[in-house]
Amino acid sequence: MAPPELLEIAKHRCFKGTLYRFEHISPVLGDCTMKLSTFVPSGKGKFPGVIWLSGLTCTDESLAQRASSALEFAQELQLILIMPDTSPRGEGVPDEDPKAFDVGIGASFYVNATTEKYKKHYQMLDYITQELPSMVAAKLPLLQSRLGIMGHSMGGHGALVAALRYPELYRSVSAFAPIVHPTESPWGQKAFSLYLGEDHKAWAAYDTLELLKRYKGLADPFLSEQLKPGLLKALCDEKGLALTLRNQQDYDHSYYFISSFIQDHLKYHASFLTGVLKWCPDPEHPLAASVYSVDPALDESLEDETLEEVKDEVDTSAEKVAEQPSEEPAPDEVEKAASKAGNPESSHLEVLDGVPREIECLAAVCFEEPSLKLVKIQVSPPGPGEVRLRIVAAAPSLVDVAALKERSFPRILGVEAAAVVEDVGEGVEEFQPGDHVIPCFYANCGRCSRIPTCKMTSCSSQDNFCESIQRFASRGLMRDETTRFSYGSTEIFHFQGCSAFSEYTVVHAQSLVKIRKDAPLEVACLLGGGVAAALGMVWRVAALPYGCPVGAVFGLQAEGLAALRALQMAKAGRIFAVDPDPSRLELAKKWGATDLINPYSLPEGSSIKEEILKRAEAPADVAFDTLGYEATLQQALAPWAPSYALVSSASSAVHVTGGLAGRGIPFGGWRPKLHVPLLVDLFMAGELKLRDFISHTASFAEINEVLDSYHEPDRIRTVLRF
Secondary structure, three states: OOOOOOEEEEEEEEOOEEEEEEEEEEOOOOOEEEEEEEEEOOOOOOEEEEEEEOOOOOOOOHHHHHOOHHHHHHHHHOOEEEEEOOOOOOOOOOOOOOOOOOOEOOEOOOOEOOOOOOOOOOEHHHHHHHHHHHHHHHHOOEEEEEEEEEEEOHHHHHHHHHHHHOHHHOOEEEEEOOOOOHHHOHHHHHHHHHHHOOOHHHHHHHOHHHHHHHOOOOOOOOHHHHHOHHHHHHHHHHHOOOEEEEEEEOOOOOHHHHHHHHHHHHHHHHHHHOOOOOOOOOOOOOOOHHHOOOOHHHOOOHHHOOOOOOOOOOOOOOEEEEEEEEOOOOOOOOOOOOOOOOOOOOOOOOEEOOEEOOEEEEEEEEOOOOOOEEEEEEEOOOOOOEEEEEEEEEOOOHHHHHHOOOOOOOEEOOOOEEEEEEEEOOOOOOOOOOOEEEEOOOOOOOOHHHOOOOOOOOOOOOOOOOOOOHHHHOOOOOOOOOOOEEEOOEEEEOOOOOOOOEOEEEEEHHHEEEOOOOOOHHHHHHHHOHHHHHHHHHHHHOOOOOOOOEEEEEOOOHHHHHHHHHHHHOOOOEEEEEOOOHHHHHHHHHOOOOEEEOHHHOOOOOOHHHHHHHHHOOOOOEEEEOOOOHHHHHHHOOOOOOEEEEEEEOOOEEEEEOOOOOOOEEHHHOOHHHHHHHHHHHHHOOOOOHHHHEEEEEEHHHHHHHHHOOOOOOOOEEEEEO
């Protein structure tokens, strides 16, 4: 059946795009006349779309009129905004008498009604999930296969329910102050009684928490009574679902609240819909503590609520973000039980008289010998502001290979790893024993916008340099000018703030990123170094536009393949892979390279530039070098395209140079505490194929063999198991 025809009734030029208002007859809603607002950005081709569901008493015009900045951000991010009405309207559509704000017209709760009075017209879930996207795609340049959905309050409830019941339709979902447990909320109970009758089993099909139980796989006056976000976070933790719950201090339930954070939400959706990771929360509003643990202050009745224990595996394609106003910053609650994944139980810690003691463990130490020496060392307890870790997995990288050539003092190398928190030092509130973490060679204090000595002043700035612990980490020391490693009477230095080639290590809290516990640590360890930096080089430093015509990558080890994968995810038209090794070129072809160039096989006198011009009939729009060798730098950084180089060294780890980068930009421009969890989410959502980078695994005892074979053509990354 053909979708209903949209009749244009208004059209406004807005933020370089166009805001349309349509009218149509809806067969799904009993042939009533519906209105629909839609913003279409200027540009060529088709665009992904985000459906916005408004809350109680609102209309299709509410978002555009009350939070018009959403249209500006949709233009910038090249997203179509689809804004349907909140209920059926018009002659013959039933309503309550006397009229109420929380039921009837303007308050459909996005359900398919079953009671006699409402069932003809109030089929809003079917309207949102079936009729709406098909008729918009028939009229406007919408990529129906790339949809996200979000909403506010009642609309947030509708967005979450639609995404949970139809996960195949949406790539992303987010919500502002959603009603997540309507079966226990006065608003929900009143509406469900009228629309669904008294069969509470039917109510459960429109309750986010009840749906999650089945799922495989604070200034706001309504926060605790109607919205219940603490319960949502608790159940998502139990089910292993990816949820970011942010609590915004002093914001109420109004559109002022929505206007303040709509950009974050649209950037989040763009990260899943356009193929380029763009979501970057403002440093003034870092992720709240409740992202990782339930805040009992959000719902005082949480301890009295019993969440049904379900052991189903998680199977979801939609990522979830919920935004909640908050009266005060959310404190961390100590997690009492660690996840089984990665065997995180802290069973090796020696405690005497309540004081943590040294741990003796195996480490690969860089002495004067040409290889690392496996010895038993002592690891001291963490000092103030420090965290002691048990390493679960580590991946030797180019930084470690470069550092092997520098033997000025004994030290423990290793910059790419994933670990479990063993214990924390005085003053550390961000981490608790049992947390799953990724140590990063590049520190991120998370408070840079308020520290004059730190350079991280703007979220949009390419300069992400953080000086909080740089002068200590660069010398292999902790803040007290000592180390936490010793071998007999010999002091052993740290390396790049990580030192992952040890069963236990101690790091500054600024060098640590907490990640979700359902992410496998043996894969997540790749996101603390070169692979993540290469992704950032393409997505953040180069800010590659979606659909770049021609891109080139020089060097096809793990970092080069990551740059290639980033180009592919950004839908580059032609991707040239350049490497002297035929086997690596064949691998690049499997990873999405459209053209392969072996510089040693070119005709005499021919350059890589000329070969790309010949094949593409145009110069490359952007070029990336990931080897840092002079010969490739001369080609990759030639003045025929914006060009960037990823340089790995023992002194500065991994940084980006060239192009608009100016001086070296560490870690591909990422701010670890903000962005690494998002990269983990991309991996867990199936968008970022991290497992492809792991060509080999080995035991920690085989570390020297792994380093000796690092440059072999069949090696991408080798993960060491501890």
